[in-house]
Amino acid sequence: VKKLVLILGDQLDINSPILQHIDPKADRLLMVESANEAQHVWSHKARIALFLSAMRHFAQQLEGLGLPLLYLKQSSQTIAECLRDQITSGQFNHLVCVEPGEWRLKKAIEDLATELNITLEMQEDAHFYCSRQEFSQWVANKKELRLEYFYRLMRKTHGILVDPEGNPEGGQWNFDKDNRKPFPKKGPGLIPAPEWFAPDEITQEVIAEVEERYPDHPGSLAHFQWPVTRSQALQALEGFVEYRLATFGVHEDAMWTDTPFGWHSLLSSSLNLKLLNPREVIAAVLVAWKKQDLDLATVEGFIRQILGWREFVRGMYYLDMPQMAEDNFYDHHNALPAWYWTGKTKMRCMQESIGQTLEYGYAHHIQRLMVTGNFALLAEILPKAVCDWYLAIYVDAIEWVELPNTAGMALFASGGRFTSKPYIASGAYIKRMSNYCGSCQYKQDVRFGEGACPITNLYWNFLIKHRAQFDASPRTRLMTVNLSKISAEDQQAIQAHAQTILANLDSL
Ligand code: FAD
Numbered sequence: 001v002k003k004l005v006l007i008l009g010d011q012l013d014i015n016s017p018i019l020q021h022i023d024p025k026a027d028r029l030l031m032v033e034s035a036n037e038a039q040h041v042w043s044h045k046a047r048i049a050l051f052l053s054a055m056r057h058f059a060q061q062l063e064g065l066g067l068p069l070l071y072l073k074q075s076s077q078t079i080a081e082c083l084r085d086q087i088t089s090g091q092f093n094h095l096v097c098v099e100p101g102e103w104r105l106k107k108a109i110e111d112l113a114t115e116l117n118i119t120l121e122m123q124e125d126a127h128f129y130c131s132r133q134e135f136s137q138w139v140a141n142k143k144e145l146r147l148e149y150f151y152r153l154m155r156k157t158h159g160i161l162v163d164p165e166g167n168p169e170g171g172q173w174n175f176d177k178d179n180r181k182p183f184p185k186k187g188p189g190l191i192p193a194p195e196w197f198a199p200d201e202i203t204q205e206v207i208a209e210v211e212e213r214y215p216d217h218p219g220s221l222a223h224f225q226w227p228v229t230r231s232q233a234l235q236a237l238e239g240f241v242e243y244r245l246a247t248f249g250v251h252e253d254a255m256w257t258d259t260p261f262g263w264h265s266l267l268s269s270s271l272n273l274k275l276l277n278p279r280e281v282i283a284a285v286l287v288a289w290k291k292q293d294l295d296l297a298t299v300e301g302f303i304r305q306i307l308g309w310r311e312f313v314r315g316m317y318y319l320d321m322p323q324m325a326e327d328n329f330y331d332h333h334n335a336l337p338a339w340y341w342t343g344k345t346k347m348r349c350m351q352e353s354i355g356q357t358l359e360y361g362y363a364h365h366i367q368r369l370m371v372t373g374n375f376a377l378l379a380e381i382l383p384k385a386v387c388d389w390y391l392a393i394y395v396d397a398i399e400w401v402e403l404p405n406t407a408g409m410a411l412f413a414s415g416g417r418f419t420s421k422p423y424i425a426s427g428a429y430i431k432r433m434s435n436y437c438g439s440c441q442y443k444q445d446v447r448f449g450e451g452a453c454p455i456t457n458l459y460w461n462f463l464i465k466h467r468a469q470f471d472a473s474p475r476t477r478l479m480t481v482n483l484s485k486i487s488a489e490d491q492q493a494i495q496a497h498a499q500t501i502l503a504n505l506d507s508l
Contacts, residue, residue, distance in 0.1 A: 135315035151308035249298030373410025
């Protein structure tokens with residue numbers, strides 16, 4: 001057997017099973033920088049730089065271990081095309097890889113192996129807690145696929161925050177309601193900075209290359225300081241656990257101008273590149289809980305994101321692809337406003353959330369879900385266009401995690417398949433959770449007419465349009481109760497105003 005082992009750019013796990021038992025005389029490892037991957041969606045410069053820099057650092061590590069690596073820099077071919085060339089020219093009869101986090105690539109590799117009639121050993125990604133088979137088993141007898149029940153199963157299966165009888169620590173599974181507080185009126189105060197890493201020589205070279213090759217791509221590289229190696233990722237984890245975790249929970253949903261990171265961990269890119277293992281993140285958090293006597297609400301809230309949401313959306317992605325990418329429950333077809341790529345809109349909340357996204361390739365969950373995602377849903381934008389934006393613009397974006405969050409959660413494009421309700425909110429929510437509205441030209445509490453907040457207007461318009469759906473569920477009925485308090489005349493005015501907004505999204 002002569003093995004070709006493909007290492008993808010988001011599979012930089014030095015402990016990966018595919019790196020074991022390599023025969024340096026016969027086998028070869030292959031890493032490809034494919035321009036196609038950078039251009040498949042119009043990627044943020046920081047996202048491209050992160051992948052390239054992390055890959056080059058990883059390659060250096062593999063070479064240091066004496067492993068037989070072929071590293072193709074800036075290839076103009078797709079990954080599948082490079083594979084084809086290598087397999088045929090090197091006469092490999094066995095292709096090994098870890099299952100890609102993108103359905104399109106997985107299919108391309110499978111098709112290639114069939115066509116070339118070679119053995120394909122596509123291993124399950126051992127990085128995750130929940131295997132594909134376990135997820136399918138869990139799904140099999142469920143009427144409703146909901147995070148909460150999956151998360152409880154994960155807690156019990158892995159003995160995390162449960163007592164020996166399997167009961168939840170602190171008597172409840174979920175402390176979410178303790179974790180939704182805005183920052184105090186006078187602002188968030190001093191938040192310790194996240195661990196940042198000044199670009200080393202490799203990263204500087206990558207930055208220069210990205211600027212040269214992709215000059216018109218969105219986003220800035222001026223602040224590029226993301227972890228690009230495993231040791232930096234471990235340092236970032238340590239810094240988060242030591243200085244930021246204690247306050248993570250309570251203000252998890254809060255937003256504030258010039259506060260792009262809040263108390264969040266900023267670990268998603270390291271986790272998704274597999275520089276960090278979720279098990280070591282959770283272990284570090286559990287140690288800190290005891291050592292620092294942290295609030296259970298914070299610890300549970302953080303663990304739920306990783307053991308719950310991250311594993312759940314991955315399970316859903318493989319279960320529902322390729323259909324998930326086509327889902328469009330509300331049949332929305334509007335174009336994505338051009339200002340999603342520039343931040344040049346008069347809406348302060350969008351300006352801030354998109355502005356920091358362009359600066360850093362980062363926004364936290366509530367900015368993604370309740371600001372940019374909420375607007376995209378209310379503005380009836382085609383899900384595919386919104387998903388392409390999210391995949392392009394965040395440093396942590398990889399399709400297995402981006403798509404279910406965007407299509408499934410933010411846009412309700414898969415209907416109620418794995419979320420219980422559409423996540424929509426008016427300007428009142430954004431005002432409560434941030435200081436954005438205070439300096440906005442639009443008036444958050446005006447529903448139509450001059451100065452009306454587009455989000456507030458479109459929120460009520462959405463409720464009027466989909467009233468029957470919202471009335472039908474006890475989880476959303478309260479929203480339409482408030483709608484009943486608005487006169488028929490005002491409801492008509494809301495709808496008329498919304499028509500104008502929807503026809504002129506680019507000018508908001
Ligand atoms: P923290 O708030 O500190 O959370 C800790 C960790 O929990 C994160 O690092 C992440 O690994 C995990 N996590 C939290 N929420 C989720 C979630 N909903 N799904 C999966 N993992 C989660 N996350 C990505 O990693 N990549 C994406 O492309 C992505 N796209 C998103 C698109 C939309 C529309 C929405 C609403 C959310 C998206 N998320 C995505 C989830 C979440 O917003 C990010 O994981 C988080 O903001 C990353 O920042 P952090 O590391 O500071 O997270």
